[in-house]
Amino acid sequence: MAESGLHTPRKNYTFGTVLTAMVTPFKDNGEVDYDAAAKLATKLVDDGCDGLVVTGTTGETSTLTDEENLGMFKAVKDAVGDRCKVIAGTGTNDTAHSISLSKRAAEIGVDGLLIVTPYYNKPSQAGVKAHFEAIASATELPVMLYDIPGRAGIAISPETIIALAQHPNIVALKDAKADYQSTTTVLANTDLDVYSGDDGLTLPLMAAGAVGVVSVTAHIAAAQYRILVDAMLAGDLATARKAHFELDPIQRAVMSHVQGAVAAKHILNWQGVLPNTVVRLPLVAPSETELETIRTDLREGGWEL
Numbered sequence: 001m002a003e004s005g006l007h008t009p010r011k012n013y014t015f016g017t018v019l020t021a022m023v024t025p026f027k028d029n030g031e032v033d034y035d036a037a038a039k040l041a042t043k044l045v046d047d048g049c050d051g052l053v054v055t056g057t058t059g060e061t062s063t064l065t066d067e068e069n070l071g072m073f074k075a076v077k078d079a080v081g082d083r084c085k086v087i088a089g090t091g092t093n094d095t096a097h098s099i100s101l102s103k104r105a106a107e108i109g110v111d112g113l114l115i116v117t118p119y120y121n122k123p124s125q126a127g128v129k130a131h132f133e134a135i136a137s138a139t140e141l142p143v144m145l146y147d148i149p150g151r152a153g154i155a156i157s158p159e160t161i162i163a164l165a166q167h168p169n170i171v172a173l174k175d176a177k178a179d180y181q182s183t184t185t186v187l188a189n190t191d192l193d194v195y196s197g198d199d200g201l202t203l204p205l206m207a208a209g210a211v212g213v214v215s216v217t218a219h220i221a222a223a224q225y226r227i228l229v230d231a232m233l234a235g236d237l238a239t240a241r242k243a244h245f246e247l248d249p250i251q252r253a254v255m256s257h258v259q260g261a262v263a264a265k266h267i268l269n270w271q272g273v274l275p276n277t278v279v280r281l282p283l284v285a286p287s288e289t290e291l292e293t294i295r296t297d298l299r300e301g302g303w304e305l
Helices: 034-046 066-080 097-106 125-136 156-162 180-189 199-207 218-233 235-257 260-270 288-300
Strands: 018-021 050-053 085-089 110-116 143-147 170-175 193-196 211-215
Touching: 018 085, 018 193, 034 050, 034 218, 050 066, 066 085, 066 097, 085 097, 097 110, 097 156, 110 125, 125 143, 125 156, 143 156, 156 180, 156 260, 170 180, 180 199, 180 260, 193 199, 199 211, 199 218, 199 235, 218 235, 218 260, 235 260, 235 288, 260 288
Parallel strands: 018 050, 018 211, 050 085, 085 110, 110 143, 143 170, 170 193, 193 211
Antiparallel strands: none
16 A cells, blocks of 8 residues: 655645544543543544544534533643644534633634534524524634534535635535535535545545545544545545545444444454543443444454454
């Protein structure tokens, strides 16, 4: 497999090109394990990530208090410093709450904000637009929109994204919509840095102009994503396609059988990276059958377990 260093140097994108959507480690008693988070963040950067999304979906943000979210932002930023971009997941379905959390994250010194579509409320597109604009205007930080209708209940329409791209602080989009036509429309009509929010769609989205990936599987395969992304940015489709195929069983292991945070924590524990596999309700541990399916996929991907 080609080494990423052989490719053309990457453009200095605002948030980097290979980002991991980090899990939030917990202690055996359920408290947030900030030391384990710092060690994981350092490992991910060592493995090739130039961006980390902290307390997004995979970080179990919906079960964290504001103080725990802020503690995670600080722990990760302190651990990695300027070695990569730290993007704080500060979006909720409450605009005022999101603004407050974003302002506090800015005080900590994070490099940007990930703002998800307001979920559960099901606002109109006008409401979605007003929500994002209000949060983006509350700090000077660059913002990555997060379009994930499977979780939020509604999509951000391409017309709304195109309008939001006019805001000076909105610079990127994490696209987890799996709607190639919609993403194509956004890419053709904005200068946003678009990131694949579906691990397996990184190659085809980059073929249309996306700049990289925000990945859960990168917890255990950051080096492979670095090869794929660098190759696509360099126009080396053969190398990228090879990496894409090699990543397929690993992506299935992480994303296809149980919730991504649950699978990632188990695999990281098998690797000795995390001390346990604790998640918070309503997430629960996988069954033995599910774990064996994950192991089978990993073995197909060349892992020895």
